Amino acid sequence: MKKTGLDGTFRLDRFLLTNLVPLLFIGLSAVAIPISQFSGAYLVQEMMIRLARNSFLVLSLLIPIIAGMGLNFGMVLGAMAGQIGLILITDWMILGLPGLTLAALIATPIAMVLGWMCGAILNRAKGREMVTSYILGFFINGLYQLVVLYGFGKVVPIKSADLVLSRGFGVRNAVNLLGIRNCLDNLIPLSIQGIRVPLGTFLVIGLFCLFIVWFRRTKLGQDMRAVGQDMDVARSAGIPVERTRIVSIVISTVLAAYGQIIFLQNIGTMNTYNSHEQAGMFAIAALLVGGASVARATLPNVFVGVILFHLMFVVSPMAGKYLIGEAQLGEYFRVFVSYGIIAVSLVLYEWRRARDRAYARRSLRGGEV
């Protein structure tokens, strides 16, 4: 984050401009927390849980941003792969950490195939990656429903009667994940002043952050940055642009699958036909709230975003209730904020891009810049 001007001094206006969204959220929270009457300890515990639950999903968005492909709305593909893994291990009754690992192992090849497909399609839609990956999410959701609602129990054998709809095939609406619930969170029990810390999950997230830091420095990571800056220049420098873009989406999709598995082991129940739909929207909104843009996202953006976004999430229904006497209003407010923040971020990004293009055109014409 650039906090200093060209001469090296701290520039307040520039700091405010680049961090407008997080600052706005801090302001909103500062107003809403006292109104909601939640205790500090409760909020800290709640934020701890939500950091563990959501960070990995948000982290999976980073790599396509480096490769200049914008926010990967196609991460829901990975989430679906993760859920297929979870359904299968629940049926096979494999509990605890081995179950979790096996779910991840099953999800990996599925996510790789889906990610490769997504990358290949996005290569045919350069310049409109976001809207295409967004629609692709819906399309694959249709295929997912076809498989899970009609294939499971018919083509793929499902033994457990608790999982299958009464008609004999198709997975039930809710899948109970009691067998693996919190198994990663409670792997290393730790409690500070009565606040439980899901250390196991934090360790996995920490390892993954190290992976990203390392990855950025590898040849592939540098190639991705070059592709993200300018595809034509990268191509003339001998970087296989199409392949690099596909790889970035494959990595993101696989990580999203792991992220969804971690997310659901914390929640403990899976909403077979809805859990993945929300995953994408909340992860993207959280990242943007943390101050990231479509073209630029850092690790601090992820964690600041998760905390601020979910603070709003916890606080707003109660604040709505005490302020206007209607919890529903707070509920709608947070939905509005989630979508509004994505809309505003996209507008700011495209606006800057359009302005830059206009400047470039004017300078080509030889006019005043």
Place this chain on the structure above:
Amino acid sequence: MGKLGSFVDHVGWPRVIIAVFLLLLFVAAPFVEVRLDASIGDTLVRFGMNGVLVLAMVPMIQSGCGLNFGLPLGIIAGLLGAVTSLELNLTGLAGFAAALAIAVPFGLLFGWAYGRLLNKVKGGEMMIATYVGFSSVAFMCMMWLLLPYRNPTMVWGYAGKGLRTTISVQEYWGGVLSDLLGIRVTDFLSVPTGMLLFVGLMCLLVWAFFHTKTGTAMTAVGTNPDFARASGIDIDRMRTLSVMMSTTLGAVGIIVYQQSFGFIQLYMGPFFMAFPSVAAILIGGASVHKATLTNVLIGTFLFQGILTMTPSVINSMLQTDMSEVIRIIVSNGMILYALTRVTRVNSK
């Protein structure tokens, strides 16, 4: 064979497949004891219900603003008109006309602001349109709770305020268009003549507009912005105008939809309404840059035909309800096809 090949190339593979699929469904219907006349009747009703909403795609596509994923904004204008008309206790055609009269100014106003916004983000319209639609729906969720509507048939009974999620218009202006000049062919098939005529009238207006000087200029902006600028056309003004038209048509479209459906759906109701309309016009053969009225009519008929026929026919054949999944795959597959095809043309 060569003739057939060139025909298929001209019409486009997805459209041919969908048309053949629909034809097969109609042929198969009598064999699985689905009444053909009821099916045709349903298809006609749904064609009329959705026609204007699909038509709302045309102006924005023509002016180069892409697929109007922001249709919910227009729908909200329509909802405001409908709810206000009910609040005034207007019934029959007067109520319907009042709903239109109130909705149109809102549509123009929202469209103007929305168009100004889209002018600032040229090239990224579709994604932003989607989220402008979503956030406006979420914003209106709060407004429906807070706005001072008091008609007891519309608000929650126990609180006396806050609009219900679905409001019946049956007592007010439900079916006024559909039943107007309605022709009853059999017990199961009646033609909603009034509604079809209204859709036709709207199409005629749009057709006439695109043959005026302004309309031609709008098409020029969409086809070749540089050429348009060189011939002295104000690009931003044309684009704003097209967005205003699209949004207003969306407002009119939802009111036509409601009078046939019988209910106003508030809150999250309009959320995903853009997608069926986008899919319909693409199935009709439109691309991201070009849409005609033929695309609207054929697309609405094919898409709504499939939506009507799959539940009844496929269910009787397979004894399972797969219509929802087929709808998701067909509509989103179609949008995906259009999005990837355009770039190939562009990159050449």
